[in-house]
Amino acid sequence: MADHQPDLAEDARRALGASRTEMREANRRWQAWSRARSGPGxxxxxxxxxxxxxxxxxxxxxxxxxxxxxxxxxxxxxxxxxxxxxxxxxxxxxxxxxxxxxxxxPAPELRSEADLRPWSCTIAEVANAFPPAHPREGSAPTRLQLDFTLPGGTRRTAEFTWGLFQRLL
Known part of the structure; x- marks a missing residue:
């Protein structure tokens, strides 16, 4: 998520009380785990x-x-x-x-484009707030894009990482 929101990721790191070294090590272990071809599943x-x-x-x-x-x-x-x-x-x-x-x-109230703030809403919440919505593959396996329609008919595309809103494209 730091790819799109480095400031929020830095705030989260501090809130968890982790050093940058600990964050890098946790990311290294996560990457190794997620790419492992063998093991317990x-x-x-x-x-x-x-x-x-x-x-x-x-x-x-x-x-x-x-x-x-x-x-x-x-x-x-x-x-x-x-x-x-x-x-x-x-x-x-x-x-x-x-x-x-x-x-x-409580889910955030999503009524307009201005209500879409990074890390504030999930893909399901955006899809429900702005129909019709159509998910599609994103730029990486952990990312999805959602094409949706704002009130007034404007079409937009949002990008999500692990199901959490990151940005409008």
Whole structure:
């Protein structure tokens, strides 16, 4: 997220009480983890990094399970992982993951372009506030873009990292 919002990332680093060296080391470990081709599997890695999920629920229509973890930096967001069957040797695989609003946490009021501030809203919140909205691939695997329509008919594209708003393109 520091690619798009370095000042916010620096503020977050300070809020967590981490040094720049600790931040770089954590990023190095994350990059190594996320690119590892072998090991216990992606879901196990999330559990080893975040502990047991705060909540879980089954979406029977898709034979999927949604797991959510709280995050120390964002109390009003959760890290969400959707898992489902693979049909292979492993019984489940991660279908997707990203940041979502915590149950009961107030979502921002999104009425205009001015309400879209970095790190303030999730992709689902923008899509719901400004229909019609159409997601598409972003510039990296952790990024998505969302084409949407502002009141008055103006079309815009927003970029999200891990499901959190970063910028308008």
């Amino acid at each position: 992606e879901l196990h890695r999330y559990r080893s990094a975040l502990g047991e999920p705060e909540s879980r629920h089954v979406v029977e229509a898709y034979s999927a399970e949604i797991l959510r973890w709280p995050l120390p930096l964002w109390s009003d967001l959760r890290w969400e992982v959707a898992i489902g069957p693979t049909g292979r040797r492993t019984p489940t695989q991660v279908w997707g993951c990203g940041l979502v609003r915590a149950p009961g946490a």
